[in-house]
Amino acid sequence: MKKAVKKTRRKKAPVKHSSVAPKSEIVSNRIEEFRLEKEWSQAELAERANMNPGHLCKIESGSRKQVSLPVAMRISKALGKTVEETFQCD
Numbered sequence: 001m002k003k004a005v006k007k008t009r010r011k012k013a014p015v016k017h018s019s020v021a022p023k024s025e026i027v028s029n030r031i032e033e034f035r036l037e038k039e040w041s042q043a044e045l046a047e048r049a050n051m052n053p054g055h056l057c058k059i060e061s062g063s064r065k066q067v068s069l070p071v072a073m074r075i076s077k078a079l080g081k082t083v084e085e086t087f088q089c090d
Helices: 031-037 042-048 053-061 069-079
Strands: 023-029 066-068 087-089
Touching: 031 042, 031 053, 031 069, 042 053, 042 069, 053 069, 066 069
Parallel strands: none
Antiparallel strands: 023 066, 023 087
16 A cells, blocks of 8 residues: 655745846935926826836835835836936935
């Protein structure tokens, strides 16, 4: 008589997708300062940067500490600034 072998599932390692942009830890940003210079609302900047206004609000307030490079570039381009001028990274 054969003994029943209990099969256990191995946990899979998280998959790293090459299509996901790297993220940097944001120390501070000047989005609000540049946005107010142009007299834009957050909604207007979000529209110009082609992004969700709620997401922009979290980035601007600093509650969202990681921002992908494409998002940082869209925000900076909409403001007419470079990423380096808009964000200070760790």
